[in-house]
Amino acid sequence: MAGCSGQTIPVTEGGTAAPQPLTIPGAKLNAGTLTFPAGFMTSVETYGAKGDGVTDDTAAIQSALSDGRSNASADYYGVPKALYFPPGTYLVKNTLQWVGCCVTLQGSGPSSSIIRLAPDASGFNNSSVPKPVILTPLGNQSFRQNIWDLGFSIGPGNPGATALNYVSNNIGSIHNVLVKSEDGKGHAGIDLTRQYAGPLMIRNAEVQGFDVGVDLKNAEYSTTIEGITLASQNIAGIRNSNQLVNVRGLTSTNKVPAITNSGGFVVLLDGSLSGGVASVPAIQTNSTMYLRNVASSGYEATLQDSSTATPTLTKGTIAHLVVGGAPSTLTGTASSTTGVNMSIGETPSFTSTSLSDWAVFTPKWYGDTSGLQAVLNSGKHTVYFPFAAYFSYNEADVTVPDTVDRIVGFSSVVNLGAGTNGGGIRFVVTSNSTTPLIIEQFGYGIKIDHRGSRPVVLKDGFINNYASYPGAGRLFLEDIGIDSFNIQKGQQAYIRQLDNEISATKISNLGGSLWILGLKTEQAGTVISTASGGETELLGGMIYPAIAVPSTQAAFVSTDAQTSYIYKEDVYCSGCGYATQVQETRSGVTKKITAPTNSNFRMPLFVGYK
Incomplete structure (x- = not known):
């Protein structure tokens, strides 16, 4: 689809602004073997899997996945499952699947723990x-399906194979994963075309071969991708139809288009698209896109845009470009395509160099939290909860000392009680240390008090409450579900893949800096309110009220602040859209962008200024 037969396509050059450096050019996979403490998670070896690359491990792994999951009508929300794949190659000859939500497949690294489909496998x-x-299970309750630190290899002679047919809702990620076809054939590396994929996150992943690297289809819900490498696809690197896809850090080496977008909504930041041929564009779209810092080589053009009656080609590096609509503004410059263009903070990570530096929390009984503070005070840098369901009837408030760099739940849940403050565990951060504190992999039951200037990172789970206070340090959220929260004046927040379904104002920026890549909301209530000189940049939001929205509520509100928004609103019932999409007040004067409340709405880019 390089051009239109018999038609001359106008050619333009990319944007004039100098592009930012590609800070995340693609996947950076872990090359070694990850180590974990004994008993942190049940191993598939317990069920008889050998991982020797010769034995057929299909039945053993399926037995592990099916254990305790015989009732297909149960939701399993409070009884998650997590399985560890020790180093080895696990040969399989059939589909591996499971019942219910909340399953984690944990490997020891994409080059260390490998699930390999046997050559010429039946079917x-x-x-x-x-x-x-x-x-994975489909539907809109397939919560917290995680695939981490694994390799998937498709043996030769399997042209109909899809490595991962993946659905996760609200929270769930594919992380540090290598997917490859040994002979280059196969349907798709990662297939997200079933109902209802997303919101979910793919981060630090590489796909080699297949007809399509990542395949997306449905309007609901959304996918956020950060750090992905695609190579040697036969049809397209990313093929999107109708979905909202937010991508940062794409490296594609392909002769075919790196991205095709039909009817969908794509945000692409920092793309390096090489290996093309002169008759094919790097990106093909007939619908909404926002491109920033995207370069191509070898291709006919960086972009072929057929969203209007007159298709166009854009060559060279694209600094900033809005496709499928014009930027909107109320008090800014209508021609601007840059948005706020904030400096982006990378999500910190921490890995202990030795297992002797790990401290385990082991309750004396189900519901015991009395020893948690002592474990935190042990001087160890990593505190972990072995995979399990925990319980706290009364809220357990514990203070995290400077010595703790990481608290990891390994996909555990903390069931809430009816006692003080509704139970759960509240981690209180009073420290002013400059070393980030990472709290990750808790399905739910965790609360955070962010009182000090120490940076806090929350990853891979549902946070029941995040409370910030004046002077709170930087905040990083990654693949997180959460209720309403505030960004304090002067605080910096960097968010990737956030789900919020509270019927109230969801995020209040009280004068800080808020950067978001991938946001999905449900219910009524203002999505983001920004005030007091704050700045907010939303890159790819899916607004899905699902109920009637009061006419007095605006989706986005700013008061003497600097904002830019890229989003879409999906509406399926009468009055279930926001009558006011954007409300901006500057020096006491309020202006609005309105829209019908009974139909879908797309905002390719809104730019507001102080």
């Missing part, structure tokens, strides 16, 4: 009838 030979190696 994987028909490219028109794809068959997956991994099949």
Whole structure:
């Protein structure tokens, strides 16, 4: 689809602003073997899996996935499952699947723990009838499906194979994963075309071969991708139809288009698209896109835009470009395509160099939290909860000392009680240390008091409450579900893949800096309110009220602040859209962008200024 037969396509050059450096050019996969403490999670070896690359491990792994999951009508929300794949190659010959939500597949690294489909496996030979190696449950309650630190290899002679046919809702991620087809054939590396994929996150992933690297289809819900490498696809690197896809850090080496977008909404930041041929564009779209800092080489053009009656080609590096609509403004410059263009903070990480530096929390009984503070005070840098369901009837408030750099739940949940403050565990951060504190992998039951200037990182789970106070340090959220929260004046927040379904104002920026890549909301209530000189940049939001929205509520509100928004609103019932999409007040004067409340709405870019 390089051009239109018999038609001359106008050619333009990329944006004139100097592009920012590609800080995340693609996946940076872990090359070694990750180490974990004994007993942190049940191993598939317990069920008889050998991982020797020769033995057929299909039945053993399926037994591990099915254990305790025989009731297909149960939701399993409070009884998650997590399985560890020690180093090895696990040969399989059929689809691996499970019942219910909340399953984590944890490997020891993408080059260390590998699930390999045997060559010429039965049922994987028909490219028109794809068959997956991994099949997660579908629907809109397939919560917290995680695939971490694993490699997937498709043996030769399997042209109908899909490595991962993946659905996760609200929270869930594919992280530090290598997916490859050994002979280059296969349907898709990562297939997100079933209902209802997302919101979910793909981060630090590489796909080699297949017809399509990442395949997306449905309007609901959304996918956020950060750090992805695509190579040697036969049709497209990313093929999107209708979904909202937010991508930062894409490296594609392909002769075919790196991205095709039909009817969807794509945000792409920092793309390096190489290996193309002169008859093919790097990106093809007939719908909404926002591009920033995207370069191509070898291709006919960086972008072929057929969203209007007159298709156009854009060559060279694209600094900033809005496709499928014009930027909107109320008090700014209508022609601006840059948005706030904030400096982006990278999510910190921490890995203990030795298992002797780990401290385990082991309750004396179900519901015991009395020893948690002592574990935190042990001087160890990593505190972990072995995978389990924990319980706290009364809220357990514990203070995190400077010595703790990471608290990891390994996909555990903390069931709430009816006692003081509704139970759960509240981690109180009073420190002014400059070393980030990382709290990750808790399905739910965790609360945070952010009182000191120490940076806090929250990853991979639902946070029941985040409370910040004046002077709170930087905040990083990654693949998180959360209720309403505030960004304090002067505080910096960097968010990737956030789900919020509270029927109230969801995020209040009280004068800080708020950067978001991928946001999905449900229910009524203002999505983001920004005031007092704050700045907010939303890159890819899916607004899905699902109920009637009061006419007095605006989706986005700013008062003497600097904002830019890229988002879409999906509406399926009468009055279920925001009558006021954007409300901006500057020096006491309020202006609004309005929209019908009974139909979908797209904002390719709104730019507001102080």
